[in-house]
Amino acid sequence: MIQVKVFDEQHEDDLTDSMNDFLSTLKEKDVLSVQLATSHFCVLPEQIYSFSGLIVYRIKPAEAGMLEPGGESE
16 A cells, blocks of 8 residues: 655754654655645745655555455455
């Protein structure tokens, strides 16, 4: 089963920490994609920055509470 985890932080170091913490819980072979995006906008008198990340990863059906075809968990 494929799942996604979305992250959004106001500081890039916070995004790095959050994503690395989550990635450390996964096996490297289960990570399918890591994507990053930034945006900013102005709310006078300051600029607001948003740093976002998306991790696409695979989990076993048993971890999602599902059974494999045939009724057996993987």
